Amino acid sequence: MTIASSSPPSRLPVGGAEGAGTKPRTRRARSRESQGDGRLAAVFIAPAMLGFLVFLLWPTLRGVYLSFTRFNLLTPPEWVGLDNYVRMVHDPIFWDSLTVTVEYVVINIGVQTVAALAIAVLLQRLTQSAMLRGIVLTPYLMSNVVAGLVWLWILDTQLGIGNEIISAIGFDRIPFLNDETWAIPTIALINVWRHVGYTALLLFAGLQAIPNDVYEAAKVDGASEWRMFWRITMPLLRPVLAVVLIMTVIGSFQVFDTVAVTTAGGPANATNVLQYYIYGSAFGRFQFGYASAMSVALLVVLSAITVLQYRLTRAGQTDLG
């Protein structure tokens, strides 16, 4: 009851009246079909299109517009040209928060990539256990808020088990989240804990695409696991690694939740990441225009990274051969 039994009629050159009658009907049917497709497609796309236009495209344009205005949410936006941008360039707190954000991203991504790679390779070379993969993913199920609170408690200076262990070994207690030098690395590592499993699974999926015979051939040649990692795994994984890396960089530039529940930007602006500063400017001081200008700056940074991503992935793809 498929194509074979029903499609011939239109093709069969049955002469006379019947043939003459069939052809126009098919043409009409076909045009009706394509018309119907268009109308149906419009219906099917309408909700998504509405969402896209109202909550994605329009806000994007509006965000750019608002960055050229003074806007406190109560009175209509007032056009001020480049004022917000001029102010931003001369705002030491903005540059501080950008520096803090970059510091966070570097630590977060550095540690996370190495750890995720190690986990992914171990998962692939040691065992294919789905349960182990599930376990590694569990912190990802927590919200940043939960992860932040959990580690806030573990790292508490007075009662946290982390500091209990540190003092039991004989070191001084570390005020992880209350100290200007420790706070950002600590927050970066908390987020590594939450995200590393997910990143590892993405890399693991990339590893699965590397044919096993390559490893077997190398083994026959007497290559060590270490050598195979550098000579086979790394070069072949590079394209996937590049994509995952850039994705996680973009994600980690948007750090907010963990900072909000653990340090609230302190001590002394030490963890005042860009997102937090933007949020504070908008909802703390009602400077929506200035906050928008900083969002545009962030968007520019992230776009630059996206461009870099395309460069990197393309370079990587030739590598794969």
Place this chain on the structure above:
Amino acid sequence: MAAVTTTTTEIRPVRRRFSLGRVAAWTVMGLIVLITLLPFYWILRTALSTNAGLGADPANPLPVDLSTSGFERALGLQSAKEAVAQGGAGGGLDFWRYLLNSVIVSTLITGCQIFFSAMAAYAFARLRWRGRDKVFGLFLAGLMVPTIFTLLPNFVLIKQLHLVDTLLGIALPSLFMTPFAVFFLRQFFMNIPSEVEEAALLDGAGKVKIFFRVILPMASTPVITLSVLTYITSWNDYFWPLMVSYSDSSRVLTVALAIFRAQTPATGVDWSGLTAATLIAALPMLVLFACFARRIVSSIGFTGIK
């Protein structure tokens, strides 16, 4: 891509040869599992302790003064006086309400977003219409706009729609689609052989019927994976709900937790109550994940971005 799906099948015969390297590797793996899971145990242990006990014996690996008072405080079952006596803040926390709010918001977002995205994905993948590729390109470009960028303007819009401090206001921006969901589902719909659809067409089914009866059921695995991940994401979202909600009526669990933390006295944090609340907030996602773990774990390679 197809190769990725075979991850669950054990194609690689693992050589069980004892060697120093393997022992070292397993040790590292064990350490990773420990670091991953130990915090969960530690919040459970803390939640079952009393604040007084925690202060007296912070390093005890077992709950100190085994007690459910932390959970009682988190769930608002204690009177303010009792709560303060045991180290709590005493402020009212309507936990069941926040839980319900989280469930409503996440369910609404997941249900609508996946359904509308699937409809759009079907139109992009299987229907023929003019300008299709251009419109799809526009959607794809949306993938590149970081969420942070749309948050402030979206807040302004939600405010103008008088939806601030409502559950609908929290859900609305992600209710209709995400470019990623459309992109993700389109990939799967395109891979369904056209013969299947043609056969249904010739059986007299309309395209709408085909979508519901043929395409959606055939793509159930990616739809479920995407749904669970969307549910987890919207459940865990903090930034946007924080912007939009001001009162109990629209407060979701993540925001409530942060407030719980902010309310506790700076000198003596109510750790027992806070960890209990944390556990309760995290539990639904752990259960959800446990139900679908195998499917999600093996198809995570597709999803790529969160």
